[in-house]
Amino acid sequence: MPPLRELQNELLEAVCAVDGAAARPAAAPRVAVPPRIVPAHGLLVYRANVRANFLDSLHSSFPALWRLVGEEYFRQLAREFQRVHPSRSGDLLHVGAPFPAFVAERHRGGGYDYLGDVARFEWLCQEALLASDHAPLDLERLRSVAPADYDALRFELHPGLRLFASPYPVRRIWEVNVTGEDSPEIVDLDAGGESLALLAPQLELKFHDLSAGEFAFFESLRGGAAFGPAIEAASARDDAFDAVAALQRAVGAAIIVDFVNPGA
Amino acid sequence: MPASAGIGLRAPHHLELLRQPPRVAWLEAHSENYFADGGAHVECLMRLRERYPLSLHGVGASVGSTDPWDREHLRKLARAIARFEPQLVSEHLSFSSVGGTFANDLLPLPYTEEAVRHASDRIRELQDHLGRQILIENVSSYVRFADSTLSEWEFVAAVAAESGCGILLDLNNIYVAAMNHGFECRDYLAAMPVGAVQELHLAGHSRVEIQGQALLVDTHGAPVCEDVWALYGAALARFGALPTLIEWDTQLPTLAVLEAEALKADALREACDAAAA
Numbered sequence: 001m002p003p004l005r006e007l008q009n010e011l012l013e014a015v016c017a018v019d020g021a022a023a024r025p026a027a028a029p030r031v032a033v034p035p036r037i038v039p040a041h042g043l044l045v046y047r048a049n050v051r052a053n054f055l056d057s058l059h060s061s062f063p064a065l066w067r068l069v070g071e072e073y074f075r076q077l078a079r080e081f082q083r084v085h086p087s088r089s090g091d092l093l094h095v096g097a098p099f100p101a102f103v104a105e106r107h108r109g110g111g112y113d114y115l116g117d118v119a120r121f122e123w124l125c126q127e128a129l130l131a132s133d134h135a136p137l138d139l140e141r142l143r144s145v146a147p148a149d150y151d152a153l154r155f156e157l158h159p160g161l162r163l164f165a166s167p168y169p170v171r172r173i174w175e176v177n178v179t180g181e182d183s184p185e186i187v188d189l190d191a192g193g194e195s196l197a198l199l200a201p202q203l204e205l206k207f208h209d210l211s212a213g214e215f216a217f218f219e220s221l222r223g224g225a226a227f228g229p230a231i232e233a234a235s236a237r238d239d240a241f242d243a244v245a246a247l248q249r250a251v252g253a254a255i256i257v258d259f260v261n262p263g264a
Numbered sequence: 265m266p267a268s269a270g271i272g273l274r275a276p277h278h279l280e281l282l283r284q285p286p287r288v289a290w291l292e293a294h295s296e297n298y299f300a301d302g303g304a305h306v307e308c309l310m311r312l313r314e315r316y317p318l319s320l321h322g323v324g325a326s327v328g329s330t331d332p333w334d335r336e337h338l339r340k341l342a343r344a345i346a347r348f349e350p351q352l353v354s355e356h357l358s359f360s361s362v363g364g365t366f367a368n369d370l371l372p373l374p375y376t377e378e379a380v381r382h383a384s385d386r387i388r389e390l391q392d393h394l395g396r397q398i399l400i401e402n403v404s405s406y407v408r409f410a411d412s413t414l415s416e417w418e419f420v421a422a423v424a425a426e427s428g429c430g431i432l433l434d435l436n437n438i439y440v441a442a443m444n445h446g447f448e449c450r451d452y453l454a455a456m457p458v459g460a461v462q463e464l465h466l467a468g469h470s471r472v473e474i475q476g477q478a479l480l481v482d483t484h485g486a487p488v489c490e491d492v493w494a495l496y497g498a499a500l501a502r503f504g505a506l507p508t509l510i511e512w513d514t515q516l517p518t519l520a521v522l523e524a525e526a527l528k529a530d531a532l533r534e535a536c537d538a539a540a541a
Binding site: 003008009011030037039044050054086087088089093095130131 | 296299300301302303304307322323324325326329330334336337340359360361362363364365366367368369371372373374376378379382405406407408409410411444445472474475477479481
Protein backbone atom coordinates (compact mmCIF):
# COMPACT_ATOMS: atom_id res chain seq x y z
CA MET A 1 0.00 0.00 0.00
CA PRO A 2 1.45 3.41 -0.91
CA PRO A 3 2.19 5.75 1.96
CA LEU A 4 -0.36 8.35 2.98
CA ARG A 5 1.69 11.19 1.53
CA GLU A 6 1.74 9.59 -1.90
CA LEU A 7 -2.03 9.22 -1.86
CA GLN A 8 -2.48 12.82 -0.77
CA ASN A 9 -0.18 14.04 -3.53
CA GLU A 10 -2.10 12.13 -6.13
CA LEU A 11 -5.50 13.45 -5.09
CA LEU A 12 -4.33 17.03 -4.63
CA GLU A 13 -2.61 17.08 -8.02
CA ALA A 14 -5.71 15.67 -9.64
CA VAL A 15 -8.07 18.24 -8.14
CA CYS A 16 -5.72 21.19 -8.57
CA ALA A 17 -4.72 20.37 -12.14
CA VAL A 18 -5.72 23.25 -14.34
CA ASP A 19 -5.62 21.36 -17.61
CA GLY A 20 -8.06 18.61 -18.55
CA ALA A 21 -5.97 15.71 -17.26
CA ALA A 22 -7.66 15.46 -13.90
CA ALA A 23 -10.96 14.69 -15.53
CA ARG A 24 -9.57 11.30 -16.47
CA PRO A 25 -9.48 8.63 -13.75
CA ALA A 26 -6.05 7.56 -14.99
CA ALA A 27 -4.73 10.80 -13.52
CA ALA A 28 -5.48 9.47 -10.06
CA PRO A 29 -5.32 5.67 -10.32
CA ARG A 30 -5.71 5.07 -6.60
CA VAL A 31 -8.84 7.10 -6.26
CA ALA A 32 -11.35 4.32 -5.92
CA VAL A 33 -14.03 3.29 -8.29
CA PRO A 34 -16.97 3.41 -5.91
CA PRO A 35 -20.23 1.70 -6.75
CA ARG A 36 -22.14 4.88 -7.41
CA ILE A 37 -19.70 7.52 -8.61
CA VAL A 38 -17.43 7.68 -11.60
CA PRO A 39 -14.21 9.00 -10.00
CA ALA A 40 -13.74 11.52 -12.78
CA HIS A 41 -17.06 13.06 -11.79
CA GLY A 42 -16.06 13.25 -8.15
CA LEU A 43 -12.80 14.91 -9.11
CA LEU A 44 -14.75 17.42 -11.17
CA VAL A 45 -16.70 18.46 -8.08
CA TYR A 46 -13.48 19.12 -6.18
CA ARG A 47 -11.90 20.91 -9.12
CA ALA A 48 -14.95 23.15 -9.41
CA ASN A 49 -14.72 23.92 -5.68
CA VAL A 50 -11.00 24.68 -5.88
CA ARG A 51 -11.56 27.10 -8.75
CA ALA A 52 -14.71 28.66 -7.31
CA ASN A 53 -13.21 29.29 -3.88
CA PHE A 54 -10.11 30.86 -5.42
CA LEU A 55 -12.18 32.98 -7.81
CA ASP A 56 -14.54 34.11 -5.04
CA SER A 57 -11.60 35.29 -2.98
CA LEU A 58 -10.16 37.29 -5.89
CA HIS A 59 -13.59 38.71 -6.68
CA SER A 60 -14.10 39.94 -3.14
CA SER A 61 -10.61 41.49 -3.06
CA PHE A 62 -10.84 43.09 -6.53
CA PRO A 63 -14.48 44.08 -7.17
CA ALA A 64 -13.64 47.15 -9.25
CA LEU A 65 -11.26 45.23 -11.50
CA TRP A 66 -13.95 42.55 -11.96
CA ARG A 67 -16.39 45.24 -13.07
CA LEU A 68 -13.86 46.97 -15.29
CA VAL A 69 -12.79 43.92 -17.26
CA GLY A 70 -16.03 41.95 -17.06
CA GLU A 71 -16.69 38.55 -15.54
CA GLU A 72 -15.49 36.49 -18.47
CA TYR A 73 -12.06 38.10 -18.70
CA PHE A 74 -11.69 38.23 -14.92
CA ARG A 75 -12.32 34.48 -14.77
CA GLN A 76 -9.69 33.92 -17.44
CA LEU A 77 -7.19 36.09 -15.56
CA ALA A 78 -7.98 34.28 -12.32
CA ARG A 79 -7.42 30.89 -13.90
CA GLU A 80 -4.08 31.92 -15.39
CA PHE A 81 -3.09 33.49 -12.09
CA GLN A 82 -4.06 30.37 -10.13
CA ARG A 83 -1.85 28.27 -12.40
CA VAL A 84 1.18 30.45 -11.56
CA HIS A 85 0.26 31.34 -7.99
CA PRO A 86 -1.76 28.52 -6.45
CA SER A 87 -2.94 29.09 -2.90
CA ARG A 88 -0.17 28.59 -0.36
CA SER A 89 -2.33 29.05 2.73
CA GLY A 90 -5.43 27.66 4.36
CA ASP A 91 -6.65 31.23 4.62
CA LEU A 92 -7.75 32.42 1.18
CA LEU A 93 -7.74 36.05 2.24
CA HIS A 94 -4.12 36.45 1.14
CA VAL A 95 -4.34 34.61 -2.14
CA GLY A 96 -4.64 37.87 -4.08
CA ALA A 97 -1.40 39.41 -2.79
CA PRO A 98 0.60 38.72 -5.99
CA PHE A 99 -2.41 39.45 -8.25
CA PRO A 100 -1.74 43.18 -8.82
CA ALA A 101 1.80 42.45 -10.06
CA PHE A 102 0.44 39.65 -12.23
CA VAL A 103 -2.22 41.90 -13.74
CA ALA A 104 0.34 44.67 -14.30
CA GLU A 105 2.78 42.33 -16.02
CA ARG A 106 0.03 40.83 -18.16
CA HIS A 107 -1.01 44.26 -19.49
CA ARG A 108 2.31 46.03 -19.66
CA GLY A 109 2.79 48.19 -22.69
CA GLY A 110 -0.71 47.87 -24.06
CA GLY A 111 -3.52 50.35 -23.64
CA TYR A 112 -4.47 48.78 -20.32
CA ASP A 113 -1.48 49.64 -18.15
CA TYR A 114 -3.79 51.12 -15.55
CA LEU A 115 -5.43 47.77 -14.73
CA GLY A 116 -2.44 46.72 -12.64
CA ASP A 117 -2.66 49.98 -10.71
CA VAL A 118 -6.37 49.49 -10.07
CA ALA A 119 -5.64 46.01 -8.71
CA ARG A 120 -2.81 47.36 -6.55
CA PHE A 121 -5.11 50.08 -5.20
CA GLU A 122 -7.82 47.57 -4.32
CA TRP A 123 -5.33 45.33 -2.55
CA LEU A 124 -4.06 48.25 -0.47
CA CYS A 125 -7.65 49.17 0.41
CA GLN A 126 -8.23 45.61 1.63
CA GLU A 127 -5.03 45.69 3.67
CA ALA A 128 -6.02 49.01 5.21
CA LEU A 129 -9.47 47.69 6.08
CA LEU A 130 -8.10 44.56 7.76
CA ALA A 131 -5.33 46.20 9.76
CA SER A 132 -5.61 46.78 13.47
CA ASP A 133 -6.70 50.25 14.53
CA HIS A 134 -4.71 52.56 16.77
CA ALA A 135 -5.71 55.32 19.18
CA PRO A 136 -4.88 58.88 17.96
CA LEU A 137 -1.65 60.57 18.96
CA ASP A 138 -1.61 62.37 22.29
CA LEU A 139 -0.88 65.93 21.16
CA GLU A 140 0.04 67.09 24.66
CA ARG A 141 2.88 64.60 24.68
CA LEU A 142 4.08 65.93 21.34
CA ARG A 143 3.88 69.54 22.54
CA SER A 144 6.04 68.71 25.53
CA VAL A 145 9.00 67.60 23.36
CA ALA A 146 12.00 69.91 23.60
CA PRO A 147 12.86 71.51 20.22
CA ALA A 148 16.37 70.09 20.44
CA ASP A 149 14.87 66.60 20.28
CA TYR A 150 12.69 67.18 17.21
CA ASP A 151 15.05 65.83 14.57
CA ALA A 152 15.55 62.52 16.34
CA LEU A 153 11.83 61.80 16.96
CA ARG A 154 10.65 58.51 15.56
CA PHE A 155 7.03 58.60 14.50
CA GLU A 156 4.83 55.56 14.44
CA LEU A 157 2.43 55.34 11.51
CA HIS A 158 -1.06 53.89 11.65
CA PRO A 159 -0.82 50.09 11.18
CA GLY A 160 -3.27 50.32 8.28
CA LEU A 161 -1.56 53.20 6.46
CA ARG A 162 -0.81 52.43 2.82
CA LEU A 163 0.80 54.79 0.31
CA PHE A 164 -0.30 54.69 -3.29
CA ALA A 165 0.93 56.51 -6.38
CA SER A 166 -0.05 56.08 -10.00
CA PRO A 167 0.12 58.06 -13.24
CA TYR A 168 -3.61 57.28 -13.69
CA PRO A 169 -6.70 58.59 -11.86
CA VAL A 170 -7.10 55.23 -10.16
CA ARG A 171 -9.11 56.36 -7.18
CA ARG A 172 -11.77 57.81 -9.49
CA ILE A 173 -11.77 54.65 -11.63
CA TRP A 174 -12.21 52.61 -8.47
CA GLU A 175 -15.00 54.83 -7.12
CA VAL A 176 -17.13 54.66 -10.25
CA ASN A 177 -16.70 50.90 -10.40
CA VAL A 178 -17.55 50.01 -6.82
CA THR A 179 -20.70 52.11 -6.60
CA GLY A 180 -22.55 49.55 -8.71
CA GLU A 181 -24.24 52.03 -11.02
CA ASP A 182 -25.40 50.63 -14.35
CA SER A 183 -23.83 53.43 -16.37
CA PRO A 184 -20.80 54.70 -14.50
CA GLU A 185 -19.25 57.93 -15.65
CA ILE A 186 -16.46 57.75 -18.17
CA VAL A 187 -13.14 58.48 -16.48
CA ASP A 188 -10.52 60.26 -18.56
CA LEU A 189 -7.36 58.16 -18.24
CA ASP A 190 -5.30 61.22 -19.03
CA ALA A 191 -6.89 63.26 -16.25
CA GLY A 192 -3.66 62.99 -14.27
CA GLY A 193 -2.23 60.68 -11.70
CA GLU A 194 -2.34 60.72 -7.96
CA SER A 195 -0.45 60.17 -4.76
CA LEU A 196 -2.53 59.02 -1.84
CA ALA A 197 -2.39 57.93 1.74
CA LEU A 198 -5.13 55.46 2.48
CA LEU A 199 -6.13 54.04 5.82
CA ALA A 200 -9.26 53.01 7.69
CA PRO A 201 -9.29 54.46 11.21
CA GLN A 202 -12.45 53.45 13.06
CA LEU A 203 -13.31 51.05 10.23
CA GLU A 204 -13.89 53.76 7.64
CA LEU A 205 -11.72 53.90 4.53
CA LYS A 206 -10.19 57.39 4.10
CA PHE A 207 -8.09 58.79 1.27
CA HIS A 208 -5.74 61.74 1.59
CA ASP A 209 -4.19 63.35 -1.48
CA LEU A 210 -0.48 63.83 -0.90
CA SER A 211 2.00 66.27 -2.39
CA ALA A 212 5.23 64.78 -3.70
CA GLY A 213 6.93 66.01 -0.53
CA GLU A 214 4.36 64.46 1.78
CA PHE A 215 4.58 61.18 -0.08
CA ALA A 216 8.37 61.13 0.32
CA PHE A 217 8.00 62.18 3.97
CA PHE A 218 5.68 59.29 4.88
CA GLU A 219 7.71 56.88 2.79
CA SER A 220 10.82 57.86 4.76
CA LEU A 221 9.04 57.55 8.10
CA ARG A 222 7.72 54.17 7.07
CA GLY A 223 11.24 53.13 6.17
CA GLY A 224 12.30 53.89 9.75
CA ALA A 225 13.77 57.38 9.25
CA ALA A 226 13.65 59.85 12.13
CA PHE A 227 11.81 63.16 11.75
CA GLY A 228 14.87 65.17 10.63
CA PRO A 229 16.04 62.84 7.85
CA ALA A 230 12.42 62.37 6.70
CA ILE A 231 12.09 66.16 6.30
CA GLU A 232 15.30 66.17 4.28
CA ALA A 233 14.02 63.41 2.01
CA ALA A 234 10.73 65.27 1.53
CA SER A 235 12.44 68.61 0.83
CA ALA A 236 14.73 66.96 -1.72
CA ARG A 237 11.61 65.84 -3.60
CA ASP A 238 9.58 69.00 -3.09
CA ASP A 239 10.97 72.52 -2.47
CA ALA A 240 7.67 73.66 -1.02
CA PHE A 241 7.46 70.88 1.58
CA ASP A 242 6.19 72.27 4.88
CA ALA A 243 7.12 69.89 7.70
CA VAL A 244 4.92 71.48 10.35
CA ALA A 245 1.85 71.48 8.12
CA ALA A 246 2.54 67.89 7.05
CA LEU A 247 2.89 66.79 10.67
CA GLN A 248 -0.33 68.54 11.72
CA ARG A 249 -2.21 67.00 8.87
CA ALA A 250 -0.79 63.54 9.55
CA VAL A 251 -1.75 63.67 13.23
CA GLY A 252 -5.24 64.95 12.41
CA ALA A 253 -5.77 62.18 9.87
CA ALA A 254 -4.43 59.49 12.25
CA ILE A 255 -1.64 58.76 9.78
CA ILE A 256 0.83 59.36 12.61
CA VAL A 257 -0.39 57.75 15.81
CA ASP A 258 2.54 57.69 18.20
CA PHE A 259 6.20 58.63 18.59
CA VAL A 260 9.30 57.76 20.50
CA ASN A 261 11.66 60.47 21.70
CA PRO A 262 15.16 58.94 21.98
CA GLY A 263 16.37 62.18 23.54
CA ALA A 264 13.93 62.05 26.47
CA MET B 265 -22.75 25.67 24.70
CA PRO B 266 -26.56 25.39 24.76
CA ALA B 267 -27.88 22.03 23.55
CA SER B 268 -30.12 23.74 21.04
CA ALA B 269 -29.96 25.26 17.58
CA GLY B 270 -27.54 27.92 16.39
CA ILE B 271 -26.76 29.33 12.98
CA GLY B 272 -23.64 29.85 10.90
CA LEU B 273 -22.41 33.44 10.97
CA ARG B 274 -21.90 34.89 7.49
CA ALA B 275 -20.60 38.38 6.70
CA PRO B 276 -23.68 39.56 4.71
CA HIS B 277 -25.71 39.09 7.92
CA HIS B 278 -23.34 40.95 10.24
CA LEU B 279 -25.19 44.26 10.44
CA GLU B 280 -28.65 42.73 10.62
CA LEU B 281 -27.51 40.43 13.43
CA LEU B 282 -26.37 43.43 15.42
CA ARG B 283 -29.52 45.45 14.75
CA GLN B 284 -32.15 42.75 15.12
CA PRO B 285 -30.62 39.76 16.89
CA PRO B 286 -32.57 36.64 15.94
CA ARG B 287 -33.80 34.10 18.46
CA VAL B 288 -31.09 31.56 17.96
CA ALA B 289 -29.14 29.98 20.78
CA TRP B 290 -25.60 30.44 19.47
CA LEU B 291 -23.43 31.33 16.47
CA GLU B 292 -20.72 29.48 14.64
CA ALA B 293 -18.10 31.48 12.74
CA HIS B 294 -15.52 30.23 10.28
CA SER B 295 -12.28 30.83 12.15
CA GLU B 296 -10.34 32.03 9.09
CA ASN B 297 -12.88 34.79 8.38
CA TYR B 298 -11.77 36.46 11.61
CA PHE B 299 -8.01 35.99 11.29
CA ALA B 300 -7.30 39.62 10.34
CA ASP B 301 -5.48 41.96 12.73
CA GLY B 302 -8.51 44.23 12.80
CA GLY B 303 -11.31 45.53 10.63
CA ALA B 304 -15.07 45.42 10.53
CA HIS B 305 -15.47 41.65 10.66
CA VAL B 306 -13.32 41.28 13.75
CA GLU B 307 -15.09 44.21 15.40
CA CYS B 308 -18.49 42.76 14.57
CA LEU B 309 -17.65 39.36 16.02
CA MET B 310 -16.36 41.00 19.20
CA ARG B 311 -19.78 42.59 19.63
CA LEU B 312 -21.81 39.53 18.65
CA ARG B 313 -19.69 37.55 21.06
CA GLU B 314 -21.18 39.55 23.91
CA ARG B 315 -24.67 38.43 22.96
CA TYR B 316 -24.29 34.86 21.73
CA PRO B 317 -22.30 31.81 22.76
CA LEU B 318 -19.78 31.12 20.00
CA SER B 319 -18.19 28.23 18.17
CA LEU B 320 -15.11 28.75 15.99
CA HIS B 321 -15.10 26.36 13.07
CA GLY B 322 -11.92 26.08 11.01
CA VAL B 323 -11.80 25.12 7.36
CA GLY B 324 -8.12 25.72 6.59
CA ALA B 325 -5.80 24.08 9.12
CA SER B 326 -5.42 21.01 6.88
CA VAL B 327 -5.45 18.74 9.90
CA GLY B 328 -4.93 15.49 8.00
CA SER B 329 -2.11 16.76 5.78
CA THR B 330 1.31 15.11 5.74
CA ASP B 331 2.86 18.60 5.40
CA PRO B 332 4.30 20.34 8.45
CA TRP B 333 1.84 22.64 10.19
CA ASP B 334 1.43 26.14 8.81
CA ARG B 335 2.70 27.90 11.94
CA GLU B 336 1.28 31.26 10.92
CA HIS B 337 -2.15 29.68 10.54
CA LEU B 338 -1.90 28.11 13.98
CA ARG B 339 -0.79 31.42 15.47
CA LYS B 340 -3.82 33.17 14.02
CA LEU B 341 -6.12 30.39 15.17
CA ALA B 342 -4.75 30.64 18.71
CA ARG B 343 -5.15 34.43 18.57
CA ALA B 344 -8.77 34.12 17.40
CA ILE B 345 -9.48 31.73 20.29
CA ALA B 346 -7.89 34.12 22.78
CA ARG B 347 -9.80 37.05 21.30
CA PHE B 348 -13.28 35.59 20.94
CA GLU B 349 -13.20 32.95 23.70
CA PRO B 350 -15.38 30.40 21.89
CA GLN B 351 -17.15 27.63 23.79
CA LEU B 352 -16.34 25.16 21.02
CA VAL B 353 -13.47 24.94 18.51
CA SER B 354 -13.65 22.57 15.59
CA GLU B 355 -11.76 21.51 12.46
CA HIS B 356 -12.34 18.97 9.70
CA LEU B 357 -11.12 15.39 9.45
CA SER B 358 -9.65 15.92 6.01
CA PHE B 359 -6.64 17.44 4.30
CA SER B 360 -6.38 20.35 1.92
CA SER B 361 -2.67 20.76 1.25
CA VAL B 362 0.42 18.85 0.21
CA GLY B 363 3.82 20.26 -0.65
CA GLY B 364 2.69 23.70 0.47
CA THR B 365 -0.07 23.96 -2.16
CA PHE B 366 -3.59 24.38 -0.83
CA ALA B 367 -6.78 23.24 -2.53
CA ASN B 368 -8.78 25.28 0.00
CA ASP B 369 -11.30 22.48 -0.09
CA LEU B 370 -11.87 19.53 2.23
CA LEU B 371 -10.30 16.46 0.65
CA PRO B 372 -10.99 13.04 2.13
CA LEU B 373 -8.30 10.91 3.71
CA PRO B 374 -7.79 7.26 2.86
CA TYR B 375 -9.40 5.22 5.60
CA THR B 376 -6.34 3.25 6.67
CA GLU B 377 -4.59 2.46 9.94
CA GLU B 378 -1.73 4.74 8.85
CA ALA B 379 -4.14 7.63 8.31
CA VAL B 380 -5.77 6.96 11.71
CA ARG B 381 -2.37 7.23 13.40
CA HIS B 382 -1.35 10.28 11.40
CA ALA B 383 -4.60 12.19 11.89
CA SER B 384 -4.65 11.31 15.59
CA ASP B 385 -1.07 12.53 16.05
CA ARG B 386 -1.89 15.77 14.27
CA ILE B 387 -5.07 16.36 16.28
CA ARG B 388 -3.16 15.75 19.52
CA GLU B 389 -0.53 18.25 18.38
CA LEU B 390 -3.20 20.80 17.55
CA GLN B 391 -4.96 20.26 20.87
CA ASP B 392 -1.65 20.64 22.71
CA HIS B 393 -0.88 23.81 20.77
CA LEU B 394 -4.28 25.33 21.49
CA GLY B 395 -4.41 24.04 25.05
CA ARG B 396 -7.91 22.63 24.65
CA GLN B 397 -9.92 19.83 23.18
CA ILE B 398 -11.17 20.35 19.64
CA LEU B 399 -14.03 18.73 17.77
CA ILE B 400 -13.35 17.12 14.45
CA GLU B 401 -15.96 17.05 11.69
CA ASN B 402 -16.69 14.28 9.20
CA VAL B 403 -16.66 15.61 5.63
CA SER B 404 -18.72 15.05 2.52
CA SER B 405 -16.86 13.20 -0.18
CA TYR B 406 -17.05 12.57 -3.89
CA VAL B 407 -14.16 10.14 -4.28
CA ARG B 408 -12.70 7.35 -2.19
CA PHE B 409 -9.32 5.73 -2.09
CA ALA B 410 -8.98 2.17 -3.36
CA ASP B 411 -6.53 1.61 -0.49
CA SER B 412 -9.04 2.25 2.29
CA THR B 413 -9.28 -0.70 4.64
CA LEU B 414 -11.77 0.81 7.11
CA SER B 415 -15.26 2.19 6.68
CA GLU B 416 -15.57 5.94 7.10
CA TRP B 417 -17.35 5.52 10.44
CA GLU B 418 -14.70 3.14 11.75
CA PHE B 419 -12.11 5.72 10.72
CA VAL B 420 -13.85 8.65 12.46
CA ALA B 421 -14.45 6.67 15.65
CA ALA B 422 -10.86 5.39 15.70
CA VAL B 423 -9.40 8.88 15.29
CA ALA B 424 -11.60 10.26 18.08
CA ALA B 425 -10.64 7.41 20.39
CA GLU B 426 -6.92 7.65 19.65
CA SER B 427 -6.62 11.46 19.72
CA GLY B 428 -9.07 12.27 22.51
CA CYS B 429 -10.85 14.85 20.37
CA GLY B 430 -14.60 15.31 20.29
CA ILE B 431 -16.73 14.72 17.22
CA LEU B 432 -18.73 17.30 15.33
CA LEU B 433 -21.10 15.06 13.44
CA ASP B 434 -22.36 16.62 10.23
CA LEU B 435 -25.53 14.72 9.40
CA ASN B 436 -25.83 16.19 5.92
CA ASN B 437 -22.26 15.10 5.18
CA ILE B 438 -23.11 11.57 6.30
CA TYR B 439 -26.16 11.63 4.03
CA VAL B 440 -24.26 13.01 1.01
CA ALA B 441 -21.44 10.47 1.45
CA ALA B 442 -23.94 7.65 2.00
CA MET B 443 -25.81 8.47 -1.19
CA ASN B 444 -22.64 8.91 -3.20
CA HIS B 445 -20.76 5.89 -1.94
CA GLY B 446 -23.65 3.62 -1.09
CA PHE B 447 -23.81 2.95 2.63
CA GLU B 448 -26.45 3.18 5.33
CA CYS B 449 -26.56 6.37 7.39
CA ARG B 450 -27.76 4.42 10.40
CA ASP B 451 -24.69 2.18 10.35
CA TYR B 452 -22.64 5.37 10.58
CA LEU B 453 -24.67 6.78 13.49
CA ALA B 454 -24.54 3.48 15.37
CA ALA B 455 -20.72 3.49 15.20
CA MET B 456 -20.36 6.99 16.65
CA PRO B 457 -19.38 6.89 20.32
CA VAL B 458 -22.00 8.54 22.55
CA GLY B 459 -20.22 11.13 24.67
CA ALA B 460 -17.60 11.93 22.02
CA VAL B 461 -20.21 13.55 19.76
CA GLN B 462 -20.59 17.09 21.08
CA GLU B 463 -22.12 19.00 18.18
CA LEU B 464 -24.29 18.33 15.15
CA HIS B 465 -24.42 20.09 11.79
CA LEU B 466 -27.47 20.33 9.56
CA ALA B 467 -27.32 21.74 6.04
CA GLY B 468 -28.70 21.41 2.56
CA HIS B 469 -27.09 19.85 -0.47
CA SER B 470 -27.63 19.78 -4.22
CA ARG B 471 -28.15 16.95 -6.63
CA VAL B 472 -26.08 17.40 -9.77
CA GLU B 473 -25.92 15.34 -12.90
CA ILE B 474 -22.71 14.86 -14.78
CA GLN B 475 -23.09 13.03 -18.07
CA GLY B 476 -26.38 11.54 -16.90
CA GLN B 477 -25.03 10.32 -13.55
CA ALA B 478 -26.35 11.89 -10.39
CA LEU B 479 -24.33 12.71 -7.33
CA LEU B 480 -24.99 14.80 -4.26
CA VAL B 481 -22.85 17.85 -3.59
CA ASP B 482 -22.58 19.45 -0.17
CA THR B 483 -23.37 22.99 -1.29
CA HIS B 484 -24.84 24.39 1.94
CA GLY B 485 -27.17 26.21 -0.40
CA ALA B 486 -30.61 24.73 0.31
CA PRO B 487 -32.95 23.89 3.19
CA VAL B 488 -32.23 20.74 5.19
CA CYS B 489 -33.90 17.86 3.32
CA GLU B 490 -36.47 15.54 4.90
CA ASP B 491 -34.11 12.57 4.99
CA VAL B 492 -31.55 14.62 6.94
CA TRP B 493 -34.25 15.81 9.36
CA ALA B 494 -35.11 12.15 9.90
CA LEU B 495 -31.44 11.46 10.52
CA TYR B 496 -31.46 14.30 13.05
CA GLY B 497 -34.28 12.56 14.89
CA ALA B 498 -32.23 9.36 14.96
CA ALA B 499 -29.17 11.28 16.17
CA LEU B 500 -31.15 12.91 18.99
CA ALA B 501 -32.41 9.49 20.03
CA ARG B 502 -28.84 8.16 20.16
CA PHE B 503 -26.87 11.10 21.52
CA GLY B 504 -29.49 13.17 23.34
CA ALA B 505 -29.84 16.93 22.82
CA LEU B 506 -26.71 18.57 21.42
CA PRO B 507 -25.71 22.00 20.09
CA THR B 508 -27.01 21.83 16.52
CA LEU B 509 -25.96 24.16 13.75
CA ILE B 510 -27.90 25.30 10.69
CA GLU B 511 -25.18 25.82 8.08
CA TRP B 512 -25.79 27.83 4.94
CA ASP B 513 -23.09 29.25 2.66
CA THR B 514 -24.16 29.55 -0.97
CA GLN B 515 -27.31 31.34 -2.15
CA LEU B 516 -27.45 32.73 1.35
CA PRO B 517 -31.05 33.43 2.41
CA THR B 518 -32.30 36.03 4.86
CA LEU B 519 -31.64 35.60 8.56
CA ALA B 520 -35.34 34.87 8.99
CA VAL B 521 -34.96 31.70 6.91
CA LEU B 522 -32.02 30.55 9.03
CA GLU B 523 -33.94 31.36 12.18
CA ALA B 524 -36.90 29.30 10.94
CA GLU B 525 -34.63 26.31 10.25
CA ALA B 526 -33.14 26.67 13.73
CA LEU B 527 -36.63 26.81 15.28
CA LYS B 528 -37.55 23.68 13.35
CA ALA B 529 -34.52 21.89 14.78
CA ASP B 530 -35.47 23.03 18.27
CA ALA B 531 -39.07 21.87 17.78
CA LEU B 532 -37.86 18.45 16.67
CA ARG B 533 -35.59 18.22 19.70
CA GLU B 534 -38.44 19.19 22.04
CA ALA B 535 -40.69 16.57 20.44
CA CYS B 536 -37.97 13.95 21.00
CA ASP B 537 -37.56 15.08 24.62
CA ALA B 538 -41.32 14.81 25.17
CA ALA B 539 -41.44 11.36 23.58
CA ALA B 540 -38.59 10.19 25.78
CA ALA B 541 -40.14 11.58 28.97
